[in-house]
Amino acid sequence: MTHARGPLTGDMIATKADLDRVESILLDLKRQLDTLAPPQEWFGIDQAAEKLNVSASTIRRRINCGQLEARGIGKTRQVRL
Numbered sequence: 351m352t353h354a355r356g357p358l359t360g361d362m363i364a365t366k367a368d369l370d371r372v373e374s375i376l377l378d379l380k381r382q383l384d385t386l387a388p389p390q391e392w393f394g395i396d397q398a399a400e401k402l403n404v405s406a407s408t409i410r411r412r413i414n415c416g417q418l419e420a421r422g423i424g425k426t427r428q429v430r431l
Contacts, residue, residue, distance in 0.1 A: 390431060392428040393429055
């Protein structure tokens with residue numbers, strides 16, 4: 351990587367080529383991570399409980415304390431796993 355000195359502080363600043371290379375590396379890493387961890391999906395309370403091998407009450411408790419993300423209300427409530 352080549353760097354230039356900042357005009358005011360003397361700090362190193364990256365060139366556009368440096369930033370493009372970093373962006374390329376990050377996109378490649380993202381693709382690799384996407385293959386390792388499947389995307390999160392939304393499940394009903396009972397389905398989520400079954401997948402996590404816990405009770406529906408535990409799922410509701412985890413939603414209420416912020417450990418699980420949920421959307422909807424009542425029978426349409428879903429949990430992101």
